[in-house]
Amino acid sequence: MTDVTGVGVGSWRTRACELADNLTTDGAITGSLWREAFQNTPRHVFVPRFWALDKYNAPTYLIDGADPAHQAEWLDAVYSDQFLATQWTPQDGRRMITSSASLPTLVARMLHLLDVQDNDRVLEIGTGTGYNTALLCHRVGDTAVASVDIDPILVAEAQARLAQIGYRPQIAAGDGAQGLQQDTPYSRILSTCASPGVPTEWIIQLATEGKIVAPFIVGGALAVLTKTGPSEVSGRLNSEQAWFMPLRPADKPLPEGYLVDQPEPPPDQRQHHGTAEVDPGAFADPDFRLWLCLHLPADARIIDIVNNDFTRTGVIVHTTEHRATAEFPAGNTASPSLITQDERRLFDTVEAAWQAWQRWGRPDRSRVGITAHTDGTQNAWLDSPTSGMTWPLPTCPPPK
Ligand SMILES: C[S@@+](CC[C@H](N)C(=O)[O-])C[C@H]1O[C@@H](n2cnc3c(N)ncnc32)[C@H](O)[C@@H]1O
Structure with a gap:
């Protein structure tokens, strides 16, 4: 049959x-x-x-x-x-x-x-x-x-x-x-x-x-x-990651702002050059990436720079308008990374998030929670809604 x-x-x-x-x-x-x-x-x-x-x-x-x-x-x-x-x-x-x-x-x-x-x-x-x-x-x-x-x-x-x-x-x-x-x-x-x-x-x-x-x-x-x-x-x-396609408006494949174009680097005189003490290995950790997303602006994207054998040699962090690049030290993770960033200084936010991540004991995602209300206010939090470590989430959709 x-x-x-x-x-x-x-x-x-x-x-x-x-x-x-x-x-x-x-x-x-x-x-x-x-x-x-x-x-x-x-x-x-x-x-x-x-x-x-x-x-x-x-x-x-x-x-x-x-x-x-x-x-x-x-x-x-x-x-x-x-x-x-x-x-x-x-x-x-x-x-x-x-x-x-x-x-x-x-x-x-x-x-x-x-x-x-x-x-x-x-x-x-x-x-x-x-x-x-x-x-x-x-x-x-x-x-x-x-x-x-x-x-x-x-x-x-x-x-x-x-x-x-x-x-x-x-x-x-x-x-x-x-x-x-x-x-x-x-x-x-x-x-x-x-x-x-x-x-x-x-x-x-x-x-x-x-x-x-x-x-x-x-x-x-x-x-x-x-x-x-x-x-x-x-x-x-949950401790598991779940990557799903986004909720989109009718007749549009993806919501506006989901694919954020990388802005061109500004002229060199507007760039800030410096170093940052961030463990390059942390960028391979999905829980650190989640932590970073909570600290960065909602439209920020983190892009890995990899060489031919897919070894990560740096990252680009960008929004629609701003951009920062970190070059990781070759072979010696104890050395600082080289940073180039525009006036928004997105990598300063990354470095601050890295320090907070260490201070809070490198939290995995199951320590993060969400509380949302019908008036549209919603936050992600670490450990409890009153821990003092909270981040606003975008309202979805805006309250009527
Ligand atoms: C991963 S697929 C769903 C898989 C599905 N549950 C199954 O078992 O086959 C995601 C679905 O979400 C739908 N979708 C995207 N935006 C939506 C929206 N705003 N409202 C309702 N559905 C939406 C897409 O059309 C797509 O079919």
């Missing part, structure tokens, strides 16, 4: 069970209920084709399950622990991935963090292929699941795939930053796209003591937030 994509039913079940086994062995699936969901959800129905990627993660050619020449490769990829790019848009001469089936390990870990209970009503932000929606439908029943995606074509496709396996959750096209007004409150909100801060509507639409699991743009942060008051959510970052 074959299903509509031509895959033998026995064949996909065996593969889905193997995927569930591997995710259980890795510790990503922690209980029998999610294990059953992964075993019984045909990922190939939700990813009938995907884009092969080059070494820079740019889409190259389509691998279509309907093409006999690609079917074996397609099916192997669909039931392995791979993120699969399913849609891209040209932007600034590049192919920007605008939808994907997320990495199954990450899907499983986020579902675990969501701590779903039998009677929960769940809102998913970023329907994409519909695979994650199907897992949620298996766990709590399709009438308890709602999902929203900015792209109406993706929504229609996901709806049809979900119906094909017997699920009819509420799926809508719209901006997930506005949540989904119908049938609120939700006891769980799961976002599969990254936002700059906590959208106000998510807090409003969340039930008391409800939970949000969401990735944030800053440093690949993944937060688990609980509704701690009528107008407040609060919680900590």
